[in-house]
Amino acid sequence: MLDVRRVRSELDVLKAGLARKGVDPRELDRLAEIDGRHRRLAEQRDTLRAQVKQVSKEVGRLRQAGDLEGVEARMAWSRQVGERERALAVQADEAGAELRDLLLRIPNVPAEDAPDGAGEDDNVVVRHAGPDPEAYAEHQRVPHWEVGAALGILDLERGAKVSGSMFPLFRGAGARLLRALTSWALERHADAFEEVRPPSLVRTAAMVASGQLPKFADEAYHLERDDLWAIPTAEVPLTSVAAGEILAEAELPMRLTAATPCFRREAGAAGRDTRGLIRVHEFDKVEILAYATPDQAPALLGELLERAEALVVELGLAYRVLDICTGDLGQSHARSFDIEVYAPGSGLWLEVSSVSWFSDYQARRADIRYRRRGDGKVEHVHTLNGSALAWPRIWAALVETGRQPDGTVAVPGALAPWFAGATTIGSAL
RNA sequence: GGAGGGAUGGCAGAGCGGCCGAAUGCGGAGGUCUUGAAAACCUCUGGGCGUGAGCCCCGCGGGUUCGAAUCCCGCUCCCUCCGCCA
CATH class of the missing domain: 1.10.287.40 (Serine-tRNA synthetase, tRNA binding domain)
Structure with missing residues (x-):
């Protein structure tokens, strides 16, 4: 606030x-x-x-x-x-x-250098890498839900049977692919981020602290009997890790990473993008988050974005980076960059990461402060976080991009250690 | 789920309804002394609101009272034991 x-x-x-x-x-x-x-x-x-x-x-x-x-x-x-x-x-x-x-x-004030704009159409593409959308071959033009069904690695019908639509069920190499992505990403962040496994159900206070409540209650799953909320992102528990505390400046920046399930009701998006994995109620995501001094924040925003981007590059996906305009910034956000990957079979750019700087907006809600080294004054920290990355959409882009003329899917080199020598999905495994 | 005990400053730990925002010890900062260091000694050392007088905070929220850290009620969390359980 x-x-x-x-x-x-x-x-x-x-x-x-x-x-x-x-x-x-x-x-x-x-x-x-x-x-x-x-x-x-x-x-x-x-x-x-x-x-x-x-x-x-x-x-x-x-x-x-x-x-x-x-x-x-x-x-x-x-x-x-x-x-x-x-x-x-x-x-x-x-x-x-x-x-x-x-x-x-009342929302956070946008950063000076956030581009002006009314809505998502005014976001600014700051980088673009990989093949153009037109450059993909015919065998890559199959949507992931068809590829997944054909190879037996994605079973949306059974997922719906168990939990309803938009609750995907991955099987065999498809499930293994998700597990590989999570393990790989956590290891890639291990050089600078402490790995955390936070609770997936949180108190109301945690949801208020990071900004999900009171405004967006309809978007979250609430377990009424116990008055707990299913987290929509690891940002929620990770932001509350230091709630109510006064940290020493020497502890900053404090970098945390966590893999968690994320739950979203998608109440406002009924009927939109419901095909396949593009919009689902439950998904896995690796999050990176930092508590910082105001001085450290700008560099960290760049660092988080670089990390998310590096993962997309290593997976060999076409992507673009968007500088989110003021009209499309979230309530708590001062500045955000989105990473979108291109999914040639679906013919869509899919948002797989959002890297954001919240200035002291969340820290005020969560009452997270630090003591300055020089004068001993206490002030609120800045918080920053980013997805690195959200897996179902990566899974979709990977399966579509990696599809070969024979219908199998190439395993990205970075994930080879998790595939026991197999280089393709669909044939051997 | 049941029974009991507890929650006080960075930590440990006192605290009779009034002189308690809180003793004492440790830790931390500064100083004296010293060639330097240690020891010793001295001083300082929680957070918030308010321009200020002043006000609030002893886990959280209510209540009793002229007056509450202290008494009463509810909640949360921690510990011990019993039950159940991956």
Whole structure:
């Protein structure tokens, strides 16, 4: 969430910044109004409270001295003031709750250098590598759901039987391919990232901290009986690892990586891209995440993007990198880059990674701070994260790109250690 | 799931309803001394809100009271034992 103090000191700057995300400036006026009301009430409450405290101390003293009349008089007075104090406290709390609720819904300010734009059509392609979409051969023009069914490595019907549509079931070499991707990616990040295996079910507080709640509750699976949420991404548990803590600057940047299942209801996307693996309710993903000082953040954003990109390159996929425009940035995001791979059989660019910088927006929600080395001051960290990578869409692109004239699929060289000598899927395995 | 015990500052650990935002020890920072270091001694050392007076925070949320770290209720987490279990 935003720093309320900025609402007081640089309201116009915030309005201008958030206007780039399409936020109505009147939202901020409302925020300023509630903040002012809250502060006035709190001040009045504190004044009364100070009086009660002072008089209460006198009561103690007078009782020691044996002045029972003085005690009675002050207790009566204090009772009255206390009543007014409680009434004001209720009002102040209401205003405080309203303020917090609004604050949790107002998006992060985009970074200066994020490109302007209204929506996804205005995202900027900053890099493009690999064959052009037209350059693929005819045998690569088969969609992955057909390739997968023909080779017996993807069984969407059985997945649907067990859990419903958009719950894929991988078999044989198809399942092995997913496992290989996860192991390989974790090992590729092991040089600088601590591997974590976090819980996949989290408390409401964790969902609020990273920004999924309160706004996007419909997108997440909620286990009502236990009041737990199925994580939509490892970002959620990893961001809350340091929640409520004050880290030492020497610990930063703290880099974490995790492979987890991800669950998404896709409530807003009913009927769109439902074919094959393009949009599913459950998928596996390796996430990389960092806590950093504000100074470290820009370099880390580049580092995370490089890592995600390197994986796509090693898998031999055509891809492009998009600089996400202000109108398409997520609520918590200050800056994001997406990586899309080309799937020649489906004829689609598929988003397989989103690398983002959240400035101190998530850290404020999660209350993650660090103590500066020099002056010992405490301030919020910056958080950054990225997928590296999301596997079902990679699986789709890999199967389509690697399809050979005989219908088998070539195993990417990077994954050879997991395929026991086999170089193709479909023949031997 | 059942029974009991616990939660206090970076850590350990005191705390009678009022003089407790909190003793003491350790740790950390600075200083004196020293050629340097150690030891010793001295000082400082939680977070948040507020322009300020001041206010809030002793796991979290309520309550009792003139006044709550301290009493009452609910919740969470940790430990021990029993049950169940991959």
